[in-house]
Each structure stands twice: as C-alpha cells, then as structure tokens.
Amino acid sequence: MQVYEIKKDIFWVGAVDWLVRDFHGYSTYRGSTYNAYLMLGEKNVLFDTVKHNLCSDLVHRIRTVIDPEKIDYIVVNHVEMDHTGSLPKIVELVKPEKIICSKMGHKNLLSHFHRPDWPYHIVENNESIPVGNRTIQFMETRMLHWPDSMFSYIPEEKLLISQDGFGQHLGTSERFDDEVDLSELMYQAKKYYANILYLYSPQVRKLLDHVEEIGLEVDMIAPDHGVIWRTHIDKILKAYRDWSSHKAAQKALVVYDTMWHSTEMMAKAVADGIESTGTSMQLLDLSVNHRSDVMAELLDAKGICLGCPTLNNGLLPRMAGYLMYMKGLRPARKLGAAFGSFGWSGEAVKHMNKAMEDMKFELIHDGIKVKYVPTHDDLKKCWELGKLMGEKVKEAVDNQ
Amino acid sequence: MKKYRCSVCGYIYDPENGDPENGVEPGTDFDKVPDDWTCPICAASKDQFEPAD
Numbered sequence: 001m002q003v004y005e006i007k008k009d010i011f012w013v014g015a016v017d018w019l020v021r022d023f024h025g026y027s028t029y030r031g032s033t034y035n036a037y038l039m040l041g042e043k044n045v046l047f048d049t050v051k052h053n054l055c056s057d058l059v060h061r062i063r064t065v066i067d068p069e070k071i072d073y074i075v076v077n078h079v080e081m082d083h084t085g086s087l088p089k090i091v092e093l094v095k096p097e098k099i100i101c102s103k104m105g106h107k108n109l110l111s112h113f114h115r116p117d118w119p120y121h122i123v124e125n126n127e128s129i130p131v132g133n134r135t136i137q138f139m140e141t142r143m144l145h146w147p148d149s150m151f152s153y154i155p156e157e158k159l160l161i162s163q164d165g166f167g168q169h170l171g172t173s174e175r176f177d178d179e180v181d182l183s184e185l186m187y188q189a190k191k192y193y194a195n196i197l198y199l200y201s202p203q204v205r206k207l208l209d210h211v212e213e214i215g216l217e218v219d220m221i222a223p224d225h226g227v228i229w230r231t232h233i234d235k236i237l238k239a240y241r242d243w244s245s246h247k248a249a250q251k252a253l254v255v256y257d258t259m260w261h262s263t264e265m266m267a268k269a270v271a272d273g274i275e276s277t278g279t280s281m282q283l284l285d286l287s288v289n290h291r292s293d294v295m296a297e298l299l300d301a302k303g304i305c306l307g308c309p310t311l312n313n314g315l316l317p318r319m320a321g322y323l324m325y326m327k328g329l330r331p332a333r334k335l336g337a338a339f340g341s342f343g344w345s346g347e348a349v350k351h352m353n354k355a356m357e358d359m360k361f362e363l364i365h366d367g368i369k370v371k372y373v374p375t376h377d378d379l380k381k382c383w384e385l386g387k388l389m390g391e392k393v394k395e396a397v398d399n400q
Numbered sequence: 401m402k403k404y405r406c407s408v409c410g411y412i413y414d415p416e417n418g419d420p421e422n423g424v425e426p427g428t429d430f431d432k433v434p435d436d437w438t439c440p441i442c443a444a445s446k447d448q449f450e451p452a453d
Contacts, residue, residue, distance in 0.1 A: 200408075
C-alpha cells in the first residue's frame with residue numbers, strides 16, 4: 001500500500017473510502033478519506049485513526065513505514081468515529097505510552113469506548129509537547145465541530161493538522177490540492193462547510209482572527225478528510241472567511257416539492273422571475289436533489305424561495321425534513337419567500353414562513369397560495385414574486 | 401430558579417445542579433454564576449447564554 005511523505009518523516013497513512021455514499025445524511029457521491037498522519041522522531045506519533053471498516057488499510061500503511069508497536073503517542077484530535085473507529089484495535093496493537101487529547105476529548109473518549117484504563121494524557125489549549133527536535137502545539141477548536149475538536153500544529157514544519165477543518169469528502173489517489181481539479185475541490189470544500197461547519201461560523205471567524213493575530217506560519221494544512229492544502233492555502237482561507245461572514249453572491253434558490261405539479265408550475269414561474277433580473281437562479285426539486293447539495297448552494301445564495309403543497313394540514317415530509325435540517329445549520333442574513341398550491345386548508349405557506357422567521361430571514365413577501373391548479377394570472381403573480389426576489393437580492397449584494 | 405441555554409452548543413445550565421466541576425455549587429442561580437464562567441461543553445462565555453423555555 002502507498003504511503004505519502006508529506007514533510008520529512010511525516011507520512012500520510014490514512015484510508016480512502018471509495019464506497020461511502022451517505023455520511024449521516026450528507027451525500028458523498030465522491031467517496032471520502034479518513035486521513036491519519038505518522039510522524040517519526042524521538043517519539044513516534046500517530047495523529048488520528050480511521051473508520052473501523054478500513055482499519056487494515058491503516059495498519060498496512062503504518063507497517064510499510066515502521067512496526068506499529070514502535071508508535072509511542074496517539075493524538076486524538078477529534079472523537080467522532082470516522083476517526084476513532086479503529087482506535088481500540090490500534091491501541092491494542094500499538095500499546096501507546098500516551099493517548100493525547102483535550103479535556104473534552106478525554107470525556108468523550110470515555111463515553112465512546114468505556115476504557116478508563118487507557119493512558120490518557122490531557123493537554124490544555126495552546127499546550128506544547130516537545131518530540132525530539134520538533135514540537136506539537138495543541139489548539140483547542142471547540143465546536144469545530146465537536147466539543148473535543150482540536151488542531152495539532154508543528155511549527156518547525158509549518159504544518160497544521162486541522163482535523164475536520166478545511167476538509168472535503170473527496171476520495172482520490174491524489175493527496176494534494178494541486179493534483180486534483182480545483183473547481184471540484186472547492187465545491188467539495190464548500191459542501192463540507194455548508195453541511196458540517198455552517199452553524200459554527202462565529203467560531204470559525206474567531207479561529208481565523210486568532211490565527212492571523214498570532215501570525216501562525218503555515219505552508220501546509222492537512223485535514224482529516226480529502227486532500228492536503230499546500231498550493232491553494234490562500235484560496236481556502238479566503239473561502240472560509242467569506243463563508244463564515246455570510247458573504248453572498250447575487251444568487252437565489254427556488255427549493256420545492258410538489259404533489260400534482262401545481263406547486264412545480266408555480267416554482268418554475270418564480271424561478272423565471274428571478275432569472276429575468278439577472279440574478280443567478282437554481283430551481284431545486286427536493287425529490288431529485290439531496291438536502292446536502294441544496295445546503296451547498298444555499299451557503300452563498302442571498303435569497304431562497306420555498307414551495308410546498310399542503311398535506312394533512314402540514315408540509316410534505318421532504319420539505320419538512322429539509323427545513324429541520326436547514327434550521328439546524330443556522331444559515332444567516334437570507335431573504336426568503338414561500339408559495340404553494342393547496343386544496344382546502346393551505347397551512348404550508350404559514351409553516352414555511354414561520355420556519356424562515358425562526359431563522360431570522362427577511363421575508364420579502366407574505367407568500368402566494370393557489371387553490372389546486374394555478375391560472376395564468378396566478379403564475380404571473382409567482383413570476384412577479386421571483387422578480388422581486390431577484391431585485392432585492394441584487395440590491396442586498398450590491399450593498400454588502 | 402430559571403434554566404439557561406448555551407446559544408452555541410445547546411447545553412442547559414440547571415441551577416439545581418450547578419456546575420460543581422467548575423466551581424459552581426448546586427443551587428446557584430444563573431445571575432450569581434461568576435462572569436468569567438464559561439460553558440463546560442463548548443467554552444462559550446456567560447453572555448452567550450439565554451433563558452431556556
């Protein structure tokens with residue numbers, strides 16, 4: 001099995017997951033990787049493990065470099081099981097001197113694996129551990145995206161092992177950012193941010209400010225998913241800055257579901273109205289678009305129009321599910337509007353408006369409800385709603 | 401005594417339980433919790449808490 005020496009005596013020994021297509025509700029149609037790094041020195045250090053089903057890949061890669069029993073320290077930068085799934089087996093194999101983690105990491109490891117006998121070594125925020133002629137500096141990054149999350153920084157190598165930060169679900173045999181298609185890479189990085197980190201944007205901003213303030217010197221960012229940043233560091237940092245500041249493009253989404261195509265007809269009219277203003281538009285039917293792809297598009301959209309019929313006094317489940325998912329990710333500073341066809345009670349628009357109000361979106365319109373099949377005049381009203389959204393988006397983005 | 405919720409991670413401060421691990425005895429009203437106290441889960445500052453409904 002291949003190992004990749006990313007810095008002198010520091011090796012990528014992780015696993016590529018070519019099969020994963022669903023990552024707890026996030027569609028990963030390009031697979032993913034679980035990155036683990038092995039640093040040789042006076043003490044040999046393993047940073048993170050891999051998901052349990054790929055343990056043998058990790059062990060095989062480690063063996064091509066050293067005998068696993070020669071590993072002295074295991075650093076657990078994050079306790080989620082895509083990175084710790086193999087930890088029990090690795091601990092048994094390696095018999096480490098220390099398992100290094102944050103205070104919350106220690107608590108969470110106990111709650112996952114119930115092993116109080118493991119040789120935990122808890123590190124404080126900004127604590128450094130010398131390892132021969134190198135140092136590992138631990139930076140707590142709580143809620144990016146778990147309480148136990150931390151980064152490991154090796155100043156002598158200008159290497160930041162950033163755990164889930166700057167990660168992408170992209171399974172490739174290539175290991176570096178300049179070896180893959182940049183636009184695909186940036187899309188996967190964006191999708192990752194939108195579905196995993198979006199709600200923690202304030203924490204992301206704080207981290208970026210802190211790193212800038214202390215002048216952290218970094219020429220390589222090695223995340224725990226996807227490729228390693230070395231050539232395009234400036235691009236991903238700028239992207240994280242923009243995304244965490246809710247910077248939007250002149251773009252609006254129409255996201256809908258439909259029962260008998262009436263709401264769909266309305267959606268098309270809204271979409272056409274948006275398009276007529278020159279604002280970029282995407283028409284996204286929830287029956288063919290995965291919620292995680294819709295979130296990726298929402299990240300830099302200024303406006304969103306939601307369309308749904310009324311079913312049993314409520315929403316269709318795909319829209320209800322999408323709203324719950326979106327609400328949890330805390331998108332901010334969006335313009336919103338709702339519409340839908342109904343038969344007799346018509347509560348859907350009210351529910352969608354309430355959801356958007358709860359997210360503190362600016363509602364640009366009370367909403368459009370149409371009984372059963374829309375008339376030409378009904379569709380014209382929908383078109384005007386779209387036009388209004390397109391114009392308001394342009395105005396908001398121009399004044400951003 | 402009112403419960404308070406961390407707006408960052410959702411942790412609930414229950415005055416009945418306090419946060420003894422971090423020096424806040426059970427029975428401490430949220431107002432009486434020191435200003436430099438932080439969320440035991442995510443380290444958010446006290447001012448990022450809101451009344452839990």
